[in-house]
Amino acid sequence: MLDSRRANITGQIDKPVNAPTSNRVPTGIVSLDRIIEGGLCRGDTIIVAGQPGTGKTTLGLQFLYHGATKCGENGVYASVIESSERLKRNGSRFGWDFNRLEAENKVSLVSLQQTMKAGVSTTLETVLEALHSINAKRLVFDSLSALMASFESKAEARSFLHIMLKFLESAQCTTLMISEVPWGKRQLGTSFEEFLGDGLIILDANFDNSRVRRRVYIPKMRGTEHRLEGYDYYITKDGFSLAPTPIPPDKIR
Numbered sequence: 001m002l003d004s005r006r007a008n009i010t011g012q013i014d015k016p017v018n019a020p021t022s023n024r025v026p027t028g029i030v031s032l033d034r035i036i037e038g039g040l041c042r043g044d045t046i047i048v049a050g051q052p053g054t055g056k057t058t059l060g061l062q063f064l065y066h067g068a069t070k071c072g073e074n075g076v077y078a079s080v081i082e083s084s085e086r087l088k089r090n091g092s093r094f095g096w097d098f099n100r101l102e103a104e105n106k107v108s109l110v111s112l113q114q115t116m117k118a119g120v121s122t123t124l125e126t127v128l129e130a131l132h133s134i135n136a137k138r139l140v141f142d143s144l145s146a147l148m149a150s151f152e153s154k155a156e157a158r159s160f161l162h163i164m165l166k167f168l169e170s171a172q173c174t175t176l177m178i179s180e181v182p183w184g185k186r187q188l189g190t191s192f193e194e195f196l197g198d199g200l201i202i203l204d205a206n207f208d209n210s211r212v213r214r215r216v217y218i219p220k221m222r223g224t225e226h227r228l229e230g231y232d233y234y235i236t237k238d239g240f241s242l243a244p245t246p247i248p249p250d251k252i253r
């Protein structure tokens with residue numbers, strides 16, 4: 001006899017409890033998912049912008065770890081900046097075992113340091129191959145700023161990125177594009193990054209009473225009712241998390 005909890009009318013077995021059931025892709029950061037209707041829209045590309053040390057890589061690794069271990073979604077971390085060994089070492093500090101996930105073909109950490117020297121098309125091919133080889137549904141690209149620097153003109157970069165984003169959307173691959181914001185500057189890396197993609201998450205670090213205070217802002221998240229207030233956020237041994245309540249308006253500077 002069919003178990004009604006496990007099989008639906010067509011006889012298919014229900015997905016595991018944690019598998020994504022809607023078009024929402026949970027980031028793995030519960031406090032963030034809570035303010036964006038449960039997660040990112042499937043197949044969207046979200047820009048994650050912030051100064052060095054604000055936790056962009058940590059957020060990206062957590063997104064992939066959660067996808068692979070809790071949602072049955074494989075993921076690729078493509079880094080122009082760090083080696084895969086360094087990513088694994090940093091991830092292990094949060095208890096995320098990327099060696100195991102790589103051995104299980106659930107995650108692929110790809111260093112683009114060498115391929116960038118061979119040109120943009122080789123770089124893109126390497127990323128696409130990695131996505132294809134493990135049927136990835138999540139991608140973190142670190143960083144858009146480093147990729148931009150290798151184009152000859154802004155127009156070339158724009159058309160290239162347009163094609164890449166269309167591809168990721170058709171592959172239903174939810175993507176975090178990391179953008180480096182130099183210290184002391186409030187604008188993003190190039191003049192069009194903020195117009196690109198379906199959402200923008202800004203990680204901001206400021207000096208407040210002789211200490212660094214981290215705040216996250218979400219100015220844009222298409223198809224989502226989201227909060228506009230900033231939230232303090234923390235990086236602890238468990239990873240990235242937001243304060244439960246937004247920064248009160250009178251404290252926003």
Ligand SMILES: Nc1ncnc2c1ncn2[C@@H]1O[C@H](COP(=O)(O)OP(=O)(O)O)[C@@H](O)[C@H]1O
Nearest residue numbers: 051052053054055056057058059093235236237
């Ligand atoms: N194991 C850890 N526990 C707590 N905080 C950490 C840990 N590892 C890194 N961090 C914090 O995260 C910051 C680096 O985050 P990272 O994701 O590499 O930033 P980004 O990619 O934006 O440069 C460090 O500057 C440190 O403050």
Ligand SMILES: [Mg+2]
Nearest residue numbers: 056057058142
């Ligand atoms: Mg980083």
